Amino acid sequence: MTLAAPQFTSDADLLGAMLAMGARAREASRLLSNAGPVRRTRALELMSEAILAASETILQANALDMTAGRSKGLAPSMLDRLELTPARIRAMAEGVKTVAALPDPIGTVLESWKRPNGLEISRVRGPIGVIGIIYESRPNVTADAGSLCVRSGNAVILRGGSESAHSSMAIAGALRSGLRQADLPEDAVQLVETTDRAAVGHLLSGLNGALDVVVPRGGKSLVARVQAEARVPVIGHLEGLCHTYVHSGADLDMAIAIILNAKLRRTGVCSSTETLLIDARVAPTYLPKIAGALIEAGCELRGDGRARSLCPMKAATEDDWRTEHLGPILSVAVVDDLDGAMAHIATYGSQHTDCIITRDNRAAERFLAEVDSAVVLHNASTQFSDGAEFGMGAEIGIATGRIHARGPIGAEQLTVFKYVVRGDGQVRPL
Amino acid sequence: MTLAAPQFTSDADLLGAMLAMGARAREASRLLSNAGPVRRTRALELMSEAILAASETILQANALDMTAGRSKGLAPSMLDRLELTPARIRAMAEGVKTVAALPDPIGTVLESWKRPNGLEISRVRGPIGVIGIIYESRPNVTADAGSLCVRSGNAVILRGGSESAHSSMAIAGALRSGLRQADLPEDAVQLVETTDRAAVGHLLSGLNGALDVVVPRGGKSLVARVQAEARVPVIGHLEGLCHTYVHSGADLDMAIAIILNAKLRRTGVCSSTETLLIDARVAPTYLPKIAGALIEAGCELRGDGRARSLCPMKAATEDDWRTEHLGPILSVAVVDDLDGAMAHIATYGSQHTDCIITRDNRAAERFLAEVDSAVVLHNASTQFSDGAEFGMGAEIGIATGRIHARGPIGAEQLTVFKYVVRGDGQVRPL
Numbered sequence: 001m002t003l004a005a006p007q008f009t010s011d012a013d014l015l016g017a018m019l020a021m022g023a024r025a026r027e028a029s030r031l032l033s034n035a036g037p038v039r040r041t042r043a044l045e046l047m048s049e050a051i052l053a054a055s056e057t058i059l060q061a062n063a064l065d066m067t068a069g070r071s072k073g074l075a076p077s078m079l080d081r082l083e084l085t086p087a088r089i090r091a092m093a094e095g096v097k098t099v100a101a102l103p104d105p106i107g108t109v110l111e112s113w114k115r116p117n118g119l120e121i122s123r124v125r126g127p128i129g130v131i132g133i134i135y136e137s138r139p140n141v142t143a144d145a146g147s148l149c150v151r152s153g154n155a156v157i158l159r160g161g162s163e164s165a166h167s168s169m170a171i172a173g174a175l176r177s178g179l180r181q182a183d184l185p186e187d188a189v190q191l192v193e194t195t196d197r198a199a200v201g202h203l204l205s206g207l208n209g210a211l212d213v214v215v216p217r218g219g220k221s222l223v224a225r226v227q228a229e230a231r232v233p234v235i236g237h238l239e240g241l242c243h244t245y246v247h248s249g250a251d252l253d254m255a256i257a258i259i260l261n262a263k264l265r266r267t268g269v270c271s272s273t274e275t276l277l278i279d280a281r282v283a284p285t286y287l288p289k290i291a292g293a294l295i296e297a298g299c300e301l302r303g304d305g306r307a308r309s310l311c312p313m314k315a316a317t318e319d320d321w322r323t324e325h326l327g328p329i330l331s332v333a334v335v336d337d338l339d340g341a342m343a344h345i346a347t348y349g350s351q352h353t354d355c356i357i358t359r360d361n362r363a364a365e366r367f368l369a370e371v372d373s374a375v376v377l378h379n380a381s382t383q384f385s386d387g388a389e390f391g392m393g394a395e396i397g398i399a400t401g402r403i404h405a406r407g408p409i410g411a412e413q414l415t416v417f418k419y420v421v422r423g424d425g426q427v428r429p430l
Numbered sequence: 431m432t433l434a435a436p437q438f439t440s441d442a443d444l445l446g447a448m449l450a451m452g453a454r455a456r457e458a459s460r461l462l463s464n465a466g467p468v469r470r471t472r473a474l475e476l477m478s479e480a481i482l483a484a485s486e487t488i489l490q491a492n493a494l495d496m497t498a499g500r501s502k503g504l505a506p507s508m509l510d511r512l513e514l515t516p517a518r519i520r521a522m523a524e525g526v527k528t529v530a531a532l533p534d535p536i537g538t539v540l541e542s543w544k545r546p547n548g549l550e551i552s553r554v555r556g557p558i559g560v561i562g563i564i565y566e567s568r569p570n571v572t573a574d575a576g577s578l579c580v581r582s583g584n585a586v587i588l589r590g591g592s593e594s595a596h597s598s599m600a601i602a603g604a605l606r607s608g609l610r611q612a613d614l615p616e617d618a619v620q621l622v623e624t625t626d627r628a629a630v631g632h633l634l635s636g637l638n639g640a641l642d643v644v645v646p647r648g649g650k651s652l653v654a655r656v657q658a659e660a661r662v663p664v665i666g667h668l669e670g671l672c673h674t675y676v677h678s679g680a681d682l683d684m685a686i687a688i689i690l691n692a693k694l695r696r697t698g699v700c701s702s703t704e705t706l707l708i709d710a711r712v713a714p715t716y717l718p719k720i721a722g723a724l725i726e727a728g729c730e731l732r733g734d735g736r737a738r739s740l741c742p743m744k745a746a747t748e749d750d751w752r753t754e755h756l757g758p759i760l761s762v763a764v765v766d767d768l769d770g771a772m773a774h775i776a777t778y779g780s781q782h783t784d785c786i787i788t789r790d791n792r793a794a795e796r797f798l799a800e801v802d803s804a805v806v807l808h809n810a811s812t813q814f815s816d817g818a819e820f821g822m823g824a825e826i827g828i829a830t831g832r833i834h835a836r837g838p839i840g841a842e843q844l845t846v847f848k849y850v851v852r853g854d855g856q857v858r859p860l
Contacts, residue, residue, distance in 0.1 A: 034800055231657070390551055404846070406847060417835070422809070422810075
């Protein structure tokens with residue numbers, strides 16, 4: 001194994017190396033954008049095969065990360081996210097193959113129209129250009145992000161977490177070898193190999209114009225740093241403070257099934273429900289049953305005064321309404337009605353994913369129209385808020401910002417449009 | 431006239447007042463978003479009528495700005511941009527009426543699909559939320575920006591230039607009175623009335639989360655300040671360094687007509703051509719004729735060595751290729767071929783608007799696909815790069831960034847999508 005990350009003796013050296021990466025990425029993005037869909041698909045297939053072919057190398061690299069992680073005392077949940085197995089590597093290669101099978105988004109005509117003067121105007125999809133992705137422990141993000149960027153004609157500069165440094169290098173090496181085999185520039189996928197945290201600062205500065213957008217994917221400290229330092233557009237992912245609202249018209253059995261899944265299927269994901277809102281009209285009969293099912297499944301409940309008058313549970317503090325528990329803890333509030341539920345979500349939500357459970361379609365349609373979140377659901381688990389579940393093949397995160405794209409970011413969301421205007425000598429009147 | 435702008439004795443007072451504006455804008459945006467298309471259309475019609483009804487007030491306010499501008503020694507071109515006349519006020523009211531007639535973009539289903547598990551997923555257009563617009567001298571931007579934001583269900587906080595402060599206040603007052611008459615919150619359109627430059631800094635900080643995006647519209651010093659200070663997403667407008675390329679397959683008469691228009695129709699707009707590229711195969715016969723027509727029309731030419739060997743003109747410096755002349759000056763370079771032209775544009779262009787003139791459709795299609803600018807044209811003047819010319823009714827600028835939207839920003843570009851998911855009790859498998 002000769003995977004030791006290069007370290008730099010001065011910040012100027014590091015910056016120089018990163019600016020050179022940026023320049024290579026810019027050139028690679030031009031070539032990849034113009035290569036056409038067939039060659040991009042072939043490259044993705046070869047990238048998938050290259051991951052399988054590199055299984056041994058990836059496992060050895062991952063073993064180095066796991067040893068280092070254990071000696072650093074990483075939590076078991078972190079170690080689990082970090083660990084690669086032959087099955088997980090096969091799943092990673094399968095994921096890249098799925099992205100290879102997705103429709104190529106580049107060149108799609110989104111709309112076209114003709115002006116009275118004869119000009120034909122089209123809005124055409126194209127790549128963003130060069131994308132920087134900053135992420136934390138899970139090494140499979142390297143493969144997801146790399147493949148989605150290639151599918152969308154973008155070059156990418158990846159900056160993984162130091163815990164997964166060896167694994168990410170091995171995976172990025174495989175992706176680059178697939179690109180080479182397809183006769184496309186390997187620099188369409190580059191990994192910042194140093195674990196020096198100054199590298200994140202350079203990415204956030206935009207590498208002198210070489211980066212068109214940065215996508216951070218990580219915990220609160222990363223998000224805070226991005227918000228403070230970024231001098232380049234950001235497609236951001238804040239927290240997922242998701243709500244499930246049991247309306248007075250809800251079916252009780254459906255409500256129990258959805259809430260158990262929305263809270264407990266996985267508690268560490270951003271789409272897990274953190275707060276249950278229940279309508280005052282059904283709370284006396286429904287809440288004891290819902291609470292019973294949750295408690296039996298190992299969930300701790302923290303309720304407001306009205307919830308606790310119906311069911312024994314811990315008192316919720318003001319902080320609980322704002323907390324992404326990311327564990328088997330659920331905040332519970334009784335609300336007067338649909339407006340009360342929407343007001344609670346507007347005050348405390350993170351505009352990520354929110355759900356209403358009801359048989360009353362008029363109430364559902366008001367909720368879907370008026371709750372201003374990236375994903376709003378009617379009668380389905382919040383944990384469906386996911387690129388693969390939406391049919392996008394993969395995702396590099398769930399955007400919670402308000403421009404460009406909201407919700408799962410797949411290949412199509414890594415594009416932008418330009419206008420193509422075809423004339424026959426038109427000049428503009430004075 | 432009692433239009434004096436309030437000034438604040440401390441920055442904390444100013445910040446407090448602006449945070450209060452932000453909170454009012456947030457609430458107004460919620461009401462406007464949920465008001466529905468019919469009420470937004472009615473509001474826009476009433477806003478248009480209110481501008482006409484306030485003509486006298488607006489003219490008086492404008493006279494104050496003109497007097498101040500003259501005593502400050504503003505250039506005649508600036509004074510012309512600043513001046514309002516009854517005809518210009520009627521045009522402004524007409525512009526708002528045009529926006530009232532545009533289709534309402536909110537609630538449009540962009541795409542929908544059904545998943546194998548029965549979930550029905552739609553991508554639905556909605557407003558961005560609260561938009562901050564920072565602009566310079568022309569007071570009519572107040573009406574364009576205010577009306578486009580109302581059409582798209584967004585609240586807006588406007589910060590005009592100090593030169594047009596009184597005019598903007600009078601116009602904003604009319605827009606707000608139209609909103610009131612439509613029983614919609616007047617705070618959907620607010621104007622920062624103080625001319626204190628610290629107000630721009632507060633807008634760029636995002637007003638504590640109240641602003642979702644800032645749109646700067648102005649010269650280089652504003653753009654530089656936005657790039658240095660913005661802590662909120664920006665839909666930016668950099669300069670328009672536009673090229674027109676005369677390919678070897680161009681029709682000479684068409685080339686002359688387009689270049690005269692692209693350079694000289696108006697020289698102070700961002701879509702005017704700044705550099706003429708001409709193919710070496712036709713330069714010896716075409717350039718003298720094109721140059722003759724331009725010089726006769728009063729345009730100064732600055733050429734590279736090859737251009738000057740064909741036609742007498744001033745020598746272009748390296749700086750000229752990077753300069754938005756914004757006047758009757760044109761840089762001229764002879765290029766070897768299509769690839770040479772595209773390489774020049776990639777090196778020096780600002781990804782705003784670029785044009786190819788040719789009868790060779792294969793060359794044109796390569797140019798349209800590979801030149802990575804917000805607007806690319808074939809056989810038409812670059813000065814068509816404009817929201818009204820594209821059929822958008824109006825625009826608040828031409829975006830030169832690479833996320834969210836490129837090119838003219840109209841009502842539709844002030845929206846974003848969310849996902850609406852309709853289920854019947856689905857839960858996500860483990």
